Amino acid sequence: MPDWIAHILVAWTIGTILGFKFKQFNSANIALFIVGSLVPDIIKITMLFGYLGIGLSKFFIPLHTPIGSLIIATIFSFFFKEQRIALFFLIGGMFTHxxxxxxxxxxxxxxxxxxxxxxxxxxLGLITNYDFNITVLSIIISFTVYLISNKIHKRQLLKHKT
Ligand SMILES: [Zn+2]
Structure with a gap:
């Protein structure tokens, strides 16, 4: 599992890029997308129990599976008024994970x-767990996307003014 920073950045970057094209990818939905990208690693909460000497990690393995995450995402989506939209973005985020x-x-x-x-x-075994290049790379890519999205937003603001 790459660290949470990489998961968050990758979800944010993909969500923001899709936002260039689809207006449904607004900041609220991108936030859901990011939450979705962290859902599969809810398993990491079990590490806290591990510190307390309670070995639950085996029990929680099914959560780090697409079907397990889908169940969690569905439960999360119940808390939203627009449940279907929430579920869509949570699943999208899960997918990036x-x-x-x-x-x-x-x-x-x-x-x-x-x-x-x-x-x-x-x-696929392309990166090792201890390889922080993926984190560094995701920081660089997301920063570039951030600069581009800033430019686009500024341009849109100017358009509105004229
Ligand atoms: Zn994971």
Whole structure:
């Protein structure tokens, strides 16, 4: 699992780029997109229990699977007035999470993409867990996108004025 910073930046960047084209990707929905990108790693909360000596991590493995995250995202979406839209953006964010995780080499064997149909694990193994290049790269890319989106916003403001 790349760190949360990478997950947040990748989701923000993809959401912002899609926002150039689709107005549905506004800041509120991009926020949902980011939350969605963190949903699969809710499993990390179990680490807190680990510190307390309670070994729950095995029990929570299904949460780091597409189906497990889908259930969590659906529960989250109940808290929103526009439930369908919320679910759409949460799932989109989740998708970016698994895309990024799939690139990883994981000693534990990768992601249980097909759980509960199969316990097969999948990974592309392109990056190691300790490789911070992915974080650095995501910072550089998201900063570039940030500058571009700033420019676009300024241009739109000028258009409104004239
Ligand atoms: Zn993950």
């Amino acid at each position: 698994y895309m990024l995780d799939l690139l990883l080499f994981d000693i534990n064997g990768g992601i249980y993409l097909l759980y509960p149909l199969s316990w097969n694990q999948y990974q």
